[in-house]
Amino acid sequence: MITIYHNNRCRKSREGLEILEKSGKEFKIVKYLENTPTEEELLEIIQLLNITPIDLVRKNEAIWKDNFKGKTLSNSQIISALVQNPKLIERPIVINNKKAVVGRPPELIKDII
Template identity: 70%
Template sequence: MIKIYHNNRCSKSRSGLEILKKSGKDFQIVNYLENIPTKAELKSIINLLGIKPIDLVRKNEAIWKANYKNKELNDEIIINAMLENPKLIERPIVINDNKAVIGRPPENILNII
């Protein structure tokens, strides 16, 4: 089943959700700010996306700028930062079986559904 890691306060995430609704396919919505992924889940998502943890970080968030920007950070520290502050996780993320995309732009989602 398709899964979308969603934040309803984000316009790109809402657009991504609309794409999934229009597709007619079954999908599950994960409000990741309330249902924070486990460390294993986040690592799995990063692996499916084929990116480094830093590439999943929203670097313009105040939390990032205040606490992490311009610091020497390894992948584990970055993953822990996202788990402690899920607002830092880029959105939306859509997973379909063993494929995943970040919905920025939302049309990226069309590549895996």
């Protein structure tokens, strides 16, 4: 089953959702601002994406700039910051079996569906 971690207020996330809808494939939507992934789930997502935790951070968000920018944080601290502040999670994230992608640009989603 395909999963999209989605924020409806984000244009790129809405574009990613549209790609999934047009694909005709079955998928589920996780509104991650309401249903924040646990630290374990985020770690699994990061591993599927084959990135480091800092690569999943939206560094231009005010929360990041005001509270974390310029600090030396461990991977575990970054993951905790993402769980506590899900707005910092890059979006959309689409997972299909053991493949995952951050849909920036949204066309990247087509590579895994």
